[in-house]
Amino acid sequence: MEPSQNTTSFGFQTVNEEDKQGLVRGVFDAVADKYDIMNDLMSAGLHRLWKQRLVDSLHIRPHADGVLRLIDMAGGTGDIAFRACQRADKLSSQISVQVVDANEQMVGVGAKRGRDNGFGQVDFITGTAEALPVADQSADYVTIAFGIRNVTHRDRALAEAYRVLKPGGRFVCLEFSHMPLKLAQKFYDAYSFNVIPPMGKAITGDASAYQYLIESIRQFPKAEAFMEEVAAAGFARCQFQRLNGGIAALHSGWRI
Amino acid sequence: MTSQENPQEDNADAKTPSWPDAHLLELLVCPVSRGPLTLDKTTSELISKDAGLAYPVRDGIPIMLPEEARKLEG
Numbered sequence: 545m546e547p548s549q550n551t552t553s554f555g556f557q558t559v560n561e562e563d564k565q566g567l568v569r570g571v572f573d574a575v576a577d578k579y580d581i582m583n584d585l586m587s588a589g590l591h592r593l594w595k596q597r598l599v600d601s602l603h604i605r606p607h608a609d610g611v612l613r614l615i616d617m618a619g620g621t622g623d624i625a626f627r628a629c630q631r632a633d634k635l636s637s638q639i640s641v642q643v644v645d646a647n648e649q650m651v652g653v654g655a656k657r658g659r660d661n662g663f664g665q666v667d668f669i670t671g672t673a674e675a676l677p678v679a680d681q682s683a684d685y686v687t688i689a690f691g692i693r694n695v696t697h698r699d700r701a702l703a704e705a706y707r708v709l710k711p712g713g714r715f716v717c718l719e720f721s722h723m724p725l726k727l728a729q730k731f732y733d734a735y736s737f738n739v740i741p742p743m744g745k746a747i748t749g750d751a752s753a754y755q756y757l758i759e760s761i762r763q764f765p766k767a768e769a770f771m772e773e774v775a776a777a778g779f780a781r782c783q784f785q786r787l788n789g790g791i792a793a794l795h796s797g798w799r800i
Numbered sequence: 801m802t803s804q805e806n807p808q809e810d811n812a813d814a815k816t817p818s819w820p821d822a823h824l825l826e827l828l829v830c831p832v833s834r835g836p837l838t839l840d841k842t843t844s845e846l847i848s849k850d851a852g853l854a855y856p857v858r859d860g861i862p863i864m865l866p867e868e869a870r871k872l873e874g
Contacts, residue, residue, distance in 0.1 A: 677864035
């Protein structure tokens, strides 16, 4: 294949499109084992509340007949999948979750967690969000939490989410975002760039992986612009909600 | 639903399943052709005839990446 001249962002660096996936894989290979601990430290535990908000926003309903299906893109260690199962259990609803993540090591960590905690209704699959190995119109929900900014072609991932959803299905995306309040963003930036990479190095032995994570957060479009991208993929009734002043945002849309 | 016969019982490490469940095989498609897949237990691969690719299954986890797949001859 002819190497393309198209470039994309990898944190603050500009790299060739075909290189990004490998670079991102390197980041997650470096941190897979400690990924969940680092998330706690990086977000002061907030990521747990945000993920719960995502699962709440699915409005998983009691379901008398059939099994609800959720595809979690870039769902590596299973955080969203397990929470969704717990919610469905409470409602006596049956759910089947497939986690699709490009990183084999992250998937391995998630699959082990699933087995250790008895989540038999969750399957782990290595695959990309841009080419989901999932049949058309098979899912009631598609989710992606802190994954979309690592995707090289966001438009393709959004198109795939749309393709695999049933009509009436819902897409929900959780991602770091931007704070509209300039002073708050300034403090948050100072914290991120000065505290997170050294903390990452102390825990995972790899500062550059965390340097990438915070740079990629800054490169990601603002909430309004990303909502336009979700709508451009065909989703209807798109909306977003800022979490904690805009540190993160929850975007959603329906396939109708 | 019928009772789940565990096809992994012969596996030494019973906690690690060798094969994806039947319901998963129905859901999965080839990421290149979006065509159906068939499980080949002898090679531990998911075969996409349309794309001419064989995707490996490692520790029961399907690796649905074209760059990890083996090209089929013919």
